[in-house]
Amino acid sequence: MESLTLQPIARVDGTINLPGSKSVSNRALLLAALAHGKTVLTNLLDSDDVRHMLNALTALGVSYTLSADRTRCEIIGNGGPLHAESARELFLGNAGTAMRPLAAALCLGSNDIVLTGEPRMKERPIGHLVDALRQGGAKITYLEQENYPPLRLQGGFTGGNVDVDGSVSSQFLTALLMTAPLAPEDTVIRIKGDLVSKPYIDITLNLMKTFGVEIENQHYQQFVVKGGSLTSLRALIWLKAMHLRLLISWQQQQSEAAL
Numbered sequence: 001m002e003s004l005t006l007q008p009i010a011r012v013d014g015t016i017n018l019p020g021s022k023s024v025s026n027r028a029l030l031l032a033a034l035a036h037g038k039t040v041l042t043n044l045l046d047s048d049d050v051r052h053m054l055n056a057l058t059a060l061g062v063s064y065t066l067s068a069d070r071t072r073c074e075i076i077g078n079g080g081p082l083h084a085e086s087a088r089e090l091f092l093g094n095a096g097t098a099m100r101p102l103a104a105a106l107c108l109g110s111n112d113i114v115l116t117g118e119p120r121m122k123e124r125p126i127g128h129l130v131d132a133l134r135q136g137g138a139k140i141t142y143l144e145q146e147n148y149p150p151l152r153l154q155g156g157f158t159g160g161n162v163d164v165d166g167s168v169s170s171q172f173l174t175a176l177l178m179t180a181p182l183a184p185e186d187t188v189i190r191i192k193g194d195l196v197s198k199p200y201i202d203i204t205l206n207l208m209k210t211f212g213v214e215i216e217n218q219h220y221q222q223f224v225v226k227g228g229s230l231t232s233l234r235a236l237i238w239l240k241a242m243h244l245r246l247l248i249s250w251q252q253q254q255s256e257a258a259l
Contacts, residue, residue: 054066060083101179104175110155
């Protein structure tokens with residue numbers, strides 16, 4: 001058997017370019033599409049999840065310019081809920097980071113949109129998010145298996161008091177947090193169970209703060225979101241920095257858990 005011996009290096013000097021994150025990239029893309037004005041995103045990750053989100057935004061009439069290497073995107077925000085001119089179907093592959101936030105965002109206003117994907121997507125549960133959206137008035141129909149995509153979305157979400165299970169996926173809460181600022185009423189989101197992946201929720205809250213949305217976080221048990229509070233971006237978002245903060249936050253959480 002051959003072996004390879006790596007000699008220790010006393011000093012490392014250079015520049016490391018961290019790749020973007022699909023979770024952060026798709027959050028930022030959707031928020032930029034919903035906000036007013038132009039948003040510039042840099043260090044966008046070129047991945048299947050991000051491509052499916054961009055394709056969906058194109059189908060929904062969002063205007064954007066993408067660099068040749070697909071890492072820089074200038075988006076002209078819709079300044080409100082996303083609408084399709086007519087009933088349509090959006091194929092999202094196996095992109096959970098696109099399916100879940102879009103499932104919530106497209107419940108704003110009036111729409112008639114089907115979200116579907118690959119066979120594997122149809123095995124990924126979404127029932128907890130649907131239950132929470134329905135509490136806020138959303139009209140959602142399961143087209144095949146109960147609690148799983150594909151979904152038919154027909155708008156109706158107005159805000160109010162909603163409960164969501166936080167023990168399965170933080171993406172359900174993230175989807176609600178990103179949708180609530182455009183609801184006509186204030187939204188109070190109550191967490192059932194122990195909230196998982198809190199660092200991802202912190203990333204969502206930090207991104208939304210960049211877009212002018214201040215969310216009241218009551219010890220990760222309840223979140224209060226003012227209706228009509230999503231505004232324009234006032235600066236370029238560097239997704240690399242957001243991703244690095246996520247990694248640091250996650251490492252700190254793991255260290256604390258080991259104590």
